Amino acid sequence: MIKKRTRRTWTHASLHLAMLAVSFCMLLPFYWVLKTSLTGENIFVYPPSIVPVHPHLFYYIDVWYYIPFPRYLLNSVVVSVLSIAANVVFNALAAYALTRHFRGRGAVITVLLSCMMIPFQTTIVPAYLITAKLGLLDSYLGLALPTFSTIVCIFVYKASFEAVPRSLIDAARIDGLSELQIIRRIMLPLSTSAVATNIVLSFIWSWNNFLWPLIVVRDPLMQTLPLGLSRFLSYHENTTGALYAFCIMVLAPGILLFLMAQKEFIRGLTSGATKG
Amino acid sequence: MATAVDFPAASEATSGAVGKRARHARPGVRRRREMLLVWVFLLPSLAVFFLYRILPLVWNAVLSAQQFSLFAPSQWIGLDHYREMVDDPVFWTSLRNTLLFMASAPVGILLALAISLIVNAGIRGRDVYRTIVFLSYPLMTVAVGIIWRWMYDEKVGLFNYVLRSLHLIDTPLPFLQSFELALPSVLIANVWQILGFYMIILLAGLQGIPQNLYEAASIDGASPRQQFFRITLPLLRPSLFLAFVIGIMTSFTSFDLVYVMTQGGPSHQSELLITYIYKAAFELSRIDYAAALTIVQFALLVTLTWAGNRLAGGDAGAVESGA
Numbered sequence: 001m002i003k004k005r006t007r008r009t010w011t012h013a014s015l016h017l018a019m020l021a022v023s024f025c026m027l028l029p030f031y032w033v034l035k036t037s038l039t040g041e042n043i044f045v046y047p048p049s050i051v052p053v054h055p056h057l058f059y060y061i062d063v064w065y066y067i068p069f070p071r072y073l074l075n076s077v078v079v080s081v082l083s084i085a086a087n088v089v090f091n092a093l094a095a096y097a098l099t100r101h102f103r104g105r106g107a108v109i110t111v112l113l114s115c116m117m118i119p120f121q122t123t124i125v126p127a128y129l130i131t132a133k134l135g136l137l138d139s140y141l142g143l144a145l146p147t148f149s150t151i152v153c154i155f156v157y158k159a160s161f162e163a164v165p166r167s168l169i170d171a172a173r174i175d176g177l178s179e180l181q182i183i184r185r186i187m188l189p190l191s192t193s194a195v196a197t198n199i200v201l202s203f204i205w206s207w208n209n210f211l212w213p214l215i216v217v218r219d220p221l222m223q224t225l226p227l228g229l230s231r232f233l234s235y236h237e238n239t240t241g242a243l244y245a246f247c248i249m250v251l252a253p254g255i256l257l258f259l260m261a262q263k264e265f266i267r268g269l270t271s272g273a274t275k276g
Numbered sequence: 277m278a279t280a281v282d283f284p285a286a287s288e289a290t291s292g293a294v295g296k297r298a299r300h301a302r303p304g305v306r307r308r309r310e311m312l313l314v315w316v317f318l319l320p321s322l323a324v325f326f327l328y329r330i331l332p333l334v335w336n337a338v339l340s341a342q343q344f345s346l347f348a349p350s351q352w353i354g355l356d357h358y359r360e361m362v363d364d365p366v367f368w369t370s371l372r373n374t375l376l377f378m379a380s381a382p383v384g385i386l387l388a389l390a391i392s393l394i395v396n397a398g399i400r401g402r403d404v405y406r407t408i409v410f411l412s413y414p415l416m417t418v419a420v421g422i423i424w425r426w427m428y429d430e431k432v433g434l435f436n437y438v439l440r441s442l443h444l445i446d447t448p449l450p451f452l453q454s455f456e457l458a459l460p461s462v463l464i465a466n467v468w469q470i471l472g473f474y475m476i477i478l479l480a481g482l483q484g485i486p487q488n489l490y491e492a493a494s495i496d497g498a499s500p501r502q503q504f505f506r507i508t509l510p511l512l513r514p515s516l517f518l519a520f521v522i523g524i525m526t527s528f529t530s531f532d533l534v535y536v537m538t539q540g541g542p543s544h545q546s547e548l549l550i551t552y553i554y555k556a557a558f559e560l561s562r563i564d565y566a567a568a569l570t571i572v573q574f575a576l577l578v579t580l581t582w583a584g585n586r587l588a589g590g591d592a593g594a595v596e597s598g599a
Contacts, residue, residue: 012399012400015394015397015399016399016400016401018390018394019391019394019395019399019405022391022405022408022409023405023408023409025468026408026409026411026412026468026471026472027408027411028434029412029420029423029424029427029468030411030423032423032426032427032434033422033423033426036426045432046431046432046437047437047441048432048434048437086320089320090320090321090324091321093317093318093320093321094317094318094320094321094322096317097313097314097315097317097318098318100310100314102310102311102314103311108318108322111322111325111330112325115325115329115330117577117578117581118329118330118333118574119525119528119529119577120328120329121528121529121531121550122332122333122336122528122570122573122574122577123328123329123332123333123336124332124553124554124557124570125332125335125336125339125553125557125563125566125567125570126331126332126333126335126336126339126567127328127332128557128558129335129563130327130328130331130332130335145324145327145328146324146327146328148320148321148324149320149321149324149325151325154321179313179317204414207416208414208415208416208417208418210416210417210418210531210532210535211531211532211554214535214554215554215558225416226416226418226419226532229416229418229419229422230418230535230536233422233536238425238426238429243422244422244423244426247419247422247423250416250419251415251416251419254414254415254416255411255414255415257414258411258414259407262407262410265414266410266476269473269476269477270476270477270480
């Protein structure tokens with residue numbers, strides 16, 4: 001008969017072992033691409049070496065010569081900033097409205113929840129026609145417009161706004177603040193983590209967006225980073241380590257932001273989750 | 277909604293009473309202005325959703341019954357596109373693949389359930405494990421596709437190297453160029469990326485289960501296994517349902533992965549409906565046929581969500597009342 005204490009230790013050890021195996025599988029692709037970007041040696045050599053031999057940063061510089069990297073970066077940044085700004089403002093306005101009672105509120109919430117069930121990808125064909133009709137093909141606005149407001153983020157704001165004490169808002173109103181001022185001076189400062197969630201989520205979504213730019217962008221100068229990446233792949237296949245250096249450069253901002261704001265990110269996803 | 281107090285006079289609100297009486301006392305002009313303001317605030321968001329969700333959905337249905345041309349007015353042709361689909365082998369292949377993609381969701385969810393149970397068991401370093409498992413989710417899918425493509429590479433890919441070193445195979449496997457292996461290879465990459473998201477949802481669900489239920493159960497002598505099947509699993513149903521919905525939605529969102537890894541090839545063997553929709557609309561310029569394909573996939577999504585909801589006990593939609 002094993003003592004209870006020892007059995008507990010054993011259980012924990014096996015749990016750790018399982019999680020280490022999982023972590024290994026999850027991290028392996030990162031390691032492999034990082035290694036290739038630093039050496040590129042196993043592009044032509046078999047067997048590949050497991051540890052990097054003679055690592056260098058040559059490929060990271062090479063990327064700048066293969067493609068107009070700064071231009072792609074600029075496009076991606078502009079589109080992301082537009083999307084973030086719009087999300088932070090529009091979602092806050094909508095969420096503030098939803099904390100009120102008004103006729104049709106239930107209907108609006110139902111519409112929002114139903115819209116969550118329409119994946120953006122199902123809309124691509126008409127969305128392309130609409131954007132073309134608006135004359136926004138090949139433009140920053142056209143790239144960012146569909147991501148200007150996100151339902152999940154509205155609900156994140158709404159939950160946060162509802163936690164603001166009613167008396168505070170009433171006091172502000174008596175002091176003569178307009179509704180816009182109440183949002184700007186009271187709601188938003190008291191909801192910093194909801195703002196952070198909005199920023200993080202809208203950044204990740206617009207930064208990673210591929211299908212939409214693929215459809216609305218024809219002009220080579222308007223390509224965003226994911227498009228540049230896929231073009232790079234179709235031009236050069238995997239003949240150069242620069243492709244993998246490019247991958248790392250594109251992934252880095254997302255990973256860094258995620259590691260810094262993990263809490264906000266997860267809260268956003270799960271609160272969207274519990275809201276249907 | 278208990279927390280949202282009606283647009284009230286200050287005294288009413290602080291005393292906790294909903295300001296019904298106050299509303300009557302107030303001049304109607306102010307009330308109307310407030311109503312107007314509410315709609316003005318809602319307008320930008322609703323406009324975006326109307327323009328890029330609702331209108332496209334309707335327009336898809338209209339387009340699918342039309343002969344669309346850029347240069348001539350569209351003509352009604354009824355269900356011709358759907359009839360064409362029946363005889364379109366690529367449609368059937370992509371439908372099968374989409375269903376397989378959806379079917380891979382429960383596998384991933386099961387894996388994520390095991391992981392979240394371990395992480396939730398209070399082992400040391402749980403936050404680190406959680407971060408590692410979740411790290412792949414926020415990544416740019418195009419880059420993920422390129423990374424996996426590289427690992428699947430026939431000549432110098434990691435998988436072929438490992439399999440050859442272990443003498444499991446003699447000749448390298450062309451994972452992404454093979455009829456049988458292309459789709460499963462993409463599926464694995466997809467599970468790798470989405471696993472962390474499932475885990476986060478299930479963890480949130482697990483943490484929502486009141487701890488005293490377990491205490492009461494162990495006092496009553498319930499074994500861990502009984503506790504799992506009688507408490508954890510039933511109370512986790514809404515989270516499992518949600519993970520399932522997200523899983524079947526990845527059959528749409530995995531466009532990026534398929535596009536980068538296989539382009540739907542070889543000869544459409546890893547084609548999904550969404551990649552076929554894209555090709556039909558933007559490579560073959562058959563916007564109308566693509567719209568019909570979209571309607572089919574959307575119908576599939578709604579049907580499966582409904583069925584999943586029934587399986588989850590029919591109350592998974594009840595979270596809406598909390599919104």
